[in-house]
Amino acid sequence: MIKFVLMVNQQGQVRLSRYFQPVELSRRAALEADAVRCCLSRSRDQCSFVEYKDFKLVYRQYAALYIVVGVTDSENELSIYELIHNFVEVLDKYFSRVSELDIMFNLDCVHIILDEMIQNGDIVETNKSRILAPLTAIDKMADG
């Protein structure tokens, strides 16, 4: 079960946050800061999974950007680790060579993509073309 997905850069600035379990707005900032601290403090040769409170964080670094996923203990961490990569590949396909700026300025699109992949904390789609199908259709309609 996935609890949240965060995208944070090395300076600790949050680029995207999506919660699949209700967390009050006021408590999010602290949780995000904590989670980021946990992940940023780790070195390359350390494990990509961290224990945080009663759940686990799975993180993956892409240049200056970290993607952090909070999961329950029953989840298979390695599969989440690969899910992150799948997500990045989808973004890369959509933005054709994605950068942090794409994510910053197209927050809505990134969210729409994520919505197709994860719902209620479950992985619901991993097929890249299917994930992008609704968004590209919307884009086409908006353009034309």
Add this chain to the structure above:
Amino acid sequence: MSDVVEKTLTALPSLLSLDTQPGSARLSSNSKLGNLIRGITELTSKHEEEKLIQRELSSIKEQVSSPNTTMRQMKELMVRTIYCEMLGYEASFSYIHAIKLAQQGNVLEKRVGYLAVSLFLNESHELLLLLVNTVLKDLQSTNLIEVCMALTVVSQMFPKDMIPAILPLVEEKLNHPKEIIRRKAVLALYKFYLIAPNQVQHIHNKFRKALCDKDPGVMSASLHIYLQLIQENPEGYKDLTASFVAILKQVVGGKLPMDFNYHSVPSPWVQMQLLRILSLLGKNDQSTSEIMYEVLDESLRRAEMNHNITYAILYECVRCIYTIHPASDLLEKAAKCIGNFVLSRKINLKYLGLKALTYVVQQDPKLALQHQMTIIECLDHPDFIIKRETLELLFRITNAQNVTVIVEKMLEFLRISKDDYTTIDLVGKVAELAEKYAPDNEWFIETMNTVFSIGGDMMQPDIPNGFLKLLSEGFDNVEEDRKLRLFAVNSYVSLLQGESSKLPQRFLQVICWVLGEYSHLREDLDPAVVLKLLAKLLDMKSSSSETKSWVLMAMTKLCLGGAASSAAQEVSEACSSSLDTILRQRAHELQYLSQNSELQARVLPRSDRLEPVEVDSSLSFLDGFVSEALAAGAAPYKPPHQRQEELSRSKALSLEPYGLSLPISMSSCSITDRQSPTLLSMSSGLSGDSTDVSHKGGSTTLKLDGVKRVWGKEGYLAQKELVEEPAQVEVPSPLRSSSQQGDGDGSQTPTPTPTPECEQEKQQLASSLFVGLSSQSSVCLLGKSESTPQRFRRKAKGSGTSLTASEQTSQPFASPSSAVDSLLCNNLLDSNIASELVVSSSEQTSQLSEGPSTADGACDTEVELTDSDVKGSVPAVSRDDCAAAADSAPREDPDKPEDTSLASHLPAELSGFSHSEIIPVCTDRSLDLSACHVQKENSLVLAVFVTNSSDCAIQQILVRVESEELEVSCLCASPVEEVRSHSVAVCQYSLTVKRPSVHFELAGLVSYQLPVGTPQSVQFSYKLPLTSFIRPLTVTTEEYGTMWLAFSHDTKQNLTLVSDDQEPLAATLNALKKKLQVQVVEVIGMEGIVACCLLQDQPCLMHCRVHAGMLAVWLRSPVPDLPDCLLYHCQRALQEH
């Protein structure tokens, strides 16, 4: 890690910098959002950020409410608002506009509107109701994209109450020609199932259709529903096993379209989902498991590629193989696989390997032996999380021989850990291990001291409570008890003499209680010295007022005579002016009791002089009260662990004003799932702080003796065997020599240095860690276990005669605090009144518990209860029948003659089986309803007799029966339609248990129509005990052994033996066998094992041992609550004997 990351990095070079790439055409860096982001990035302080965002928000607020804003601008504003909320600034003014955008925008704007709604609102937000119409409209749209969006938002969040409004539309979409619509419809139904399972009960067959959908996407969406359904009820979906296996086979075999591949692995996440489903289905089920062996083997084989995602699949495979009924060749392959994981240089893989190993060692401890050197290395791994996972693994393989080493390792970790959650968790584990396997007193007390000092005030309150309970209740051996207590006293005195201000409050409280209770055991210790030490705590600034009241309580126990009492006077005077009322109260008690030694001795008797107290641990004297409360509509009691589970499942806020209704405070009531579920995990007033015990008088009888924590393993696991046969320790050859030494005293503090010695030390450590894990582990279950030194074995309280028992209950006993309480309740004067109360209540107890004298009788009384229940509830429920019910209320004896005549109506196929007494359940003007249950071999049938007592035929009779804990299915081919005048019809229902409970209540509703007049309906209820579902289970001792280890839910208690026989054990087991239909598997000496099951498939095992005149029983089952419920019936059965 890293070839993948490296590949990624080369694939995504643009991520490396913030520079604008030519390729990113979509960048709208000149837009307002761009400006906002840029502005924030340039800021340096949080304060500036806040100012900027507030300015931004007020400008957004102005624009959204302006009528001139176009939807296009609105979309742009929404994205900015999303950004602000992401940074933690609330923008609730915009929520309604988000809904408006979803309503009025064109496609992209609409999508952003929906997105904003799903980000801003939570599922219980009231504004969500405004979305329903929009969703409804979009679901009917001809534009597929709009339908898609609507379904997406529905599967994210939807108000529960409005589901019926859109359900037909969503259902319709299951047949849509487009796969994406079908897929999203399935996901929407999954969401409905999660939030309101009852609403989608009728479309379960459509889920099956989705599972067989020709499109793989739709199929995999339906897997989410099935995983959930099967988790809740694996029995119901066994028939689908072959389908899941076939699907997995196709996926693994690469039959899916190429675009489902991820790094050329076919649909890995679907594979994992399927493996999880299979492991649930194959658990404890040999025939189902056999169907999957082949495909599991294939999955293992196919996943040999070197990529993270295949390892993730392998991990699920291994878990599945170790969960289902074992197949030796698969186990071998899975073990090899785990080996590759833990030995891998890739750290993520190592972690996953350890996690797998932790899961697997519960089934097969041998596997830990194979990897012992790797595990040792992981213990010293620089990465914290690897260490942590290794400790978790060690915790699972701890036994009496390696406990000192493992606990030492855990404490080592604890001393450097800074994370509160880890500390709380580990401290609990150390305490559990120390209690279970402590080799000697000294070690135990010292380990607990460390636990208390490290765990401090964060740890679960049940740790100190359990510890004190252990000390006070003692074990079999009086001398041992004394030694342990004395050791504790010595240790605490020296602690207090040292630097005591740094000790955590909880620890100080424990110290106070122990010194108050047992410092007299050390004869050379003057009470005045102890008083002085305690007084020092009162003066410390850091002491909390709770601790101070513990100190005063301890002093009250010690203040006898001479110098001591004058010291006490001094303290009490100082505290009697305290602002804290509790402290003042304690101070007054101290003052009063220190002057009156006779009263003091009576109120606070030394606990070692206490006589054992007879306890009615089933609380049967409350039965009347409970059934009255239930009849009045109270919720049935749920054990704390169940409540906790439910609490954690429902994520919403708890709106209940008070947590627990138990009359003790949270500090003395332990609700944790750390220990096995007990009937009532209430630790009595032992904690010494009488403020906790608010129930007076009668409470003194509530010493919950039977309620125990899990204590020693009583020799079940064969590791104990190894003490006698050390040669059987299976250790790889280089370690053999050192492993013979067994205990490994020398290796307790290994300090790794980079010399050859280091290697040797590691091996020594290995031998001391892995001692006791051998291939035999699961075979020996009974027998020689007695010879192992089980250090702390709880003392069974002897059972006195009932006369002395009631005398004892009238004495204030073990819990001095509650005695004081009852004393204070009577104005510090005479405790006689209280004790009289107690006596009278205990008399009532005996009367009540004598009431039902046979098994049938038990059922009898319950039905009477339900009968009155029905009468009571009728007026409220169906107004039409109010008069009728009132008429029938003063019935004459509803008795035998009717019974025998009804019995003849019992269908022929049921007549061969024993049935309960046929009892009338309700009556009205024209109908008499009676019911009984028939115990068939593999099922239980409820027969409802509908007697037409009127003079005309009754038509359209419909009898509906339901229950929360039972699954009811109608056995009649066609429901009863018509009953002629003065004749009888019988409806049959097959009952199976959904959730075990002590008694099951069935609620029924009969509706019918008289030739003239309006349709009528009558309600009734029927109650039957769990025992009707119990059947003997025939197993061999070996099978019993393996089953025992596999079951996770357990409970323990001491029961009274049947004493009127030469062989009490045999007599008791026979009594149980007769009353509960259990199967006695084997009896050896003073031990016996018994097995039974709930109808055919939910086993429960019972291990009985005669011990100090009591029968110590330990029940285990894979079904939650079953042991607790069954224990209740064992108790009743033996009481009634």
